[in-house]
Amino acid sequence: MLGLSWAQLGSFVALCLVLAATPGANLTVVLGCARQGGQRAAVAATAGLTLGKVFWAAGSVLGLATLLATSRLAYDMLRLAGAAYLIWLGVQALRSARRRPAVRPPDGPVPELSALGGFRRGLIGDLLNPKVGIFYTTVFPQFIGPDDAVVPAAAVLLAAHTAVLMTWYPGMTYLLTRVGRRLARPGLSAVLDRVMGSVLIGLGIRLAVVPL
Template sequence: MSTTAILAFALVALLGVVTPGLDTMVVLRHALLGGRKVGIAVVLGISLGCLVWGAASTLGLTALLVASETAYRVVQLLGAAYLIWLGASGLWRSLRRGRGGALDVEVRVAGAGRGFRAGLVTNLLNPKVGVFYMSLLPQFLPVGGHIGWGALLVAMHIAIGLAWLGALVVLAGRARRVLSRVSVKRWLDRATAGVLLGLGAAMVADAR
């Protein structure tokens, strides 16, 4: 594989990573409300999800998902259901505790394990990640390219994602100091939960 092909893939991967999407939203929500530790856990979960999708794509397993419209829709609907559950449960808890004065938002979204699970499940139930690898990798692999080259490109994409999403966590940590008031946290919790609901609904509409 030529250096030009590697640099071209890195540029395309960077553009894909920095474009705001579902991963960005999930990371920012948990980092702003749960803190840096939780945000990093989400990033690691997303990265593991990308690793699974990348391995499946390199081995050709994702081709089965892409070839089967029914399987693709099922995974997409499961992802939508998970997003709606995240948004609805967060919104319900926020509204239920909204009259109680102090609102410990961190208790609800925090916990590195919970953050890791949210990042992993959200990524695994997003079939567009698999389609991204299936459509992109072959364009940069050399003729007769083998699993090793595919693994290298997947590793590059994951590394770029770790760097970018990690930077978002750091920025969110700084912004969090400004958003430390309970009332601000409460409305931020509700707003981000509403966005997750909207993304879930959009995925349902897209699956039809």
């Protein structure tokens, strides 16, 4: 299989599942998009962050992402940009909580975030996430053996990572949406937006203050 063994691919998929299930910036962004735009925005955000990983994987294969591991200045610039973006998303969520009406509209809540907006959030958030860069610089290459065809093998691993993300995140948001219909009540939605915004701001501050 293009030089990759089933053991290599299975180990990589297992790692991707663990990382996807671990709370972090990507999961918070996707859940935030689901809160503001529904399932379509969540799926679009997941597509955006998977596209971001395409760029990271290409950079890793070409040797460009190595800059993050060798240049402290480049890493710090990306880290601070990512922190600022997370804080901005958190502020937007807090502002959304203040704008929510006290009573649910007769026709139900209207999504505040479009699919395009969700896609953009996912893409930008992933490109400005230094942890993704470090993963594709240091961990990703470890699953490609010295005798493997690098580009085809990297494409297979990237496809596997994409499949995991496009299954896990939309599936999780769908289940949460189906189980938590009552969360659509404006009062509780405002509380959840405040929690989500606070988490995003906290992640941003942590990323800015505590390097990896």
